Structures are given as C-alpha cells and as structure tokens.
Amino acid sequence: MSVTIAQDCDIKISKFKILLSDVIQWEVSVIDKKRNLVDRRKDPNYEQVTGHVQRDLARRFKVFCTDQRITIAEALDKAIALFLQQCDKLAKNPDQLKNQPETFAELVKNNYFDLMNSDKINPDRLKKLASGQKPNTAELVILANVLDIPEKLVVDLRDRSFPRKSKPKQTNGTS
Numbered sequence: 001m002s003v004t005i006a007q008d009c010d011i012k013i014s015k016f017k018i019l020l021s022d023v024i025q026w027e028v029s030v031i032d033k034k035r036n037l038v039d040r041r042k043d044p045n046y047e048q049v050t051g052h053v054q055r056d057l058a059r060r061f062k063v064f065c066t067d068q069r070i071t072i073a074e075a076l077d078k079a080i081a082l083f084l085q086q087c088d089k090l091a092k093n094p095d096q097l098k099n100q101p102e103t104f105a106e107l108v109k110n111n112y113f114d115l116m117n118s119d120k121i122n123p124d125r126l127k128k129l130a131s132g133q134k135p136n137t138a139e140l141v142i143l144a145n146v147l148d149i150p151e152k153l154v155v156d157l158r159d160r161s162f163p164r165k166s167k168p169k170q171t172n173g174t175s
Contacts, residue, residue: 087150090150
C-alpha cells in the first residue's frame with residue numbers, strides 16, 4: 001500500500017516539475033518580449049502608432065494577443081503589413097474596381113455562394129443582407145476577410161448603400 005502512495009507522490013512531483021518548467025519558460029518568454037518592446041522604444045527604426053478602436057474590438061484583440069503569447073506590437077506589425085499588402089494589391093490591379101457592385105446587397109448577391117461556403121455568416125442572415133438589410137460591423141469584417149478585399153472598400157460600400165440621415169438644423173424659433 002505504501003508503494004502505491006510513494007509512486008503516486010512521484011507522479012505528482014514529476015507533473016509539478018513539468019508544470020513549473022512550463023511556467024518558467026512562459027515567464028522568460030514574457031520578459032524577453034518586454035525587453036524587445038523597450039528596445040523598440042529606443043530603436044530609431046520604430047515609431048509609435050496610436051488610435052482609438054471600439055472597446056469590444058480592443059478587448060478581443062488583447063485577449064487574442066494573450067492567448068497567442070505575442071505582444072500587441074507584434075500583432076499590430078502583422079495586421080498593418082497585411083492591410084497595406086491588400087491595399088497595394090488593389091492598387092496594382094485597378095480592374096477589380098471596374099466591376100465593383102453598386103450596393104452592399106449586390107456585393108452579397110454576387111458572392112453569395114462563397115459567403116455561404118465559408119460558414120462565417122448564418123444563412124438566414126446572409127439572405128437578409130442580400131435582400132438589402134444593413135450589415136453590422138462584425139459582418140463587414142467577415143465579408144472583407146472571406147472575399148479577400150480591404151475592409152475600407154466594404155465599409156465605403158455600406159456607407160453608400162445606407163447613407164446616414166442628416167438631422168434637421170435646430171433653430172431658436174426664428175426664421
């Protein structure tokens with residue numbers, strides 16, 4: 001009986017050592033990334049970029065970076081490079097703009113099967129978008145990713161398809 005308890009203790013100790021080793025490696029990785037960030041601040045080849053994004057998007061981005069164990073700076077490097085790559089691709093092939101749909105619903109209709117096959121948007125919702133309903137922000141991002149077009153083009157098409165209603169100017173009762 002005491003042999004099994006001793007074996008059980010050995011197993012638990014070895015599992016603890018492995019877990020401790022993983023934690024130490026992760027902490028070293030985090031420290032290295034923080035040192036890299038400090039080095040970037042002093043490096044003349046780097047420049048700070050700032051901006052405000054929607055709170056939900058910011059939180060999702062931070063969680064993603066944490067889950068992937070990458071710094072926000074590393075993720076931004078990759079995201080900005082990808083965005084610029086898409087813009088360059090579009091600039092080099094302006095023929096893509098010639099056949100651009102007039103409305104957001106037309107974009108969805110023209111790419112309906114690709115969007116359906118992606119399984120990123122509920123089929124019922126996709127039908128509503130094709131019939132002229134206004135997309136939400138998440139759907140804009142999904143469409144841009146699935147269709148491999150810059151988000152700015154999708155957002156511009158949405159804005160043209162669904163112009164904001166201007167509020168009447170307020171007066172103080174005089175003509």
